[in-house]
Amino acid sequence: MIEKKLELRKLVIYYSFEGNTKFIAENIAKITDADLAELKPKKELTSKGFMKYIWGGSQVMMKKRPELYPLEKNPEDYDIIFIGTPVWAWTFAPPLSTFFHSNSLQNKKIALFSCNRGQNGKTFENMKKELEGNDILGEIELFDPLLKDKNKNLQKIEEWIKGMFINL
Numbered sequence: 001m002i003e004k005k006l007e008l009r010k011l012v013i014y015y016s017f018e019g020n021t022k023f024i025a026e027n028i029a030k031i032t033d034a035d036l037a038e039l040k041p042k043k044e045l046t047s048k049g050f051m052k053y054i055w056g057g058s059q060v061m062m063k064k065r066p067e068l069y070p071l072e073k074n075p076e077d078y079d080i081i082f083i084g085t086p087v088w089a090w091t092f093a094p095p096l097s098t099f100f101h102s103n104s105l106q107n108k109k110i111a112l113f114s115c116n117r118g119q120n121g122k123t124f125e126n127m128k129k130e131l132e133g134n135d136i137l138g139e140i141e142l143f144d145p146l147l148k149d150k151n152k153n154l155q156k157i158e159e160w161i162k163g164m165f166i167n168l
């Protein structure tokens with residue numbers, strides 16, 4: 001079923017601070033035969049422990065749009081785009097904000113994924129606001145997938161993808 005959709009060009013765009021979203025992004029790319037494009041801030045957060053929440057949370061509150069390195073792929077070249085983020089302060093992380101404001105995606109099929117610690121908040125709602133004019137195929141949130149149950153999480157995303165692709 002997934003193979004039948006190979007003629008559609010697929011891209012996985014993501015930001016990841018601590019590797020969870022990267023892990024999911026790489027596996028979505030493997031499962032769907034998609035290209036990968038990582039959002040890389042020129043100045044990355046270096047705080048650890050509790051300070052990272054203060055630093056990252058304040059970036060969200062101040063609506064920061066960190067400068068990113070150029071994206072390695074052009075989203076315009078793709079039909080289906082997966083977009084993934086860690087949840088920061090109940091929404092998407094600031095590098096996604098930079099991406100949304102420098103790329104105006106239209107008429108794409110888009111699937112959203114997030115990694116969190118149990119509180120997704122308005123992450124998908126806010127992403128969808130930025131993505132008006134596109135067809136949102138689905139969304140999925142995963143609880144720190146690197147922490148435990150890696151295989152269970154991989155199974156979960158495989159099922160999610162199958163469910164979305166069957167309707168294409």
Ligand SMILES: Cc1cc2nc3c(=O)[nH]c(=O)nc-3n(C[C@H](O)[C@H](O)[C@H](O)COP(=O)(O)O)c2cc1C
Pocket residue numbers: 015016017018019020021022052053054055056057085086087088089090091115116117118119120121143144145
């Ligand atoms: C600055 C900051 C804010 C966070 N805010 C939330 C939050 O609001 N809700 C939540 O469930 N997890 C929150 N987390 C936890 C991360 O979303 C979670 O650990 C995620 O899996 C990390 O993904 P990553 O490894 O790709 O960076 C926060 C983490 C950081 C660093």
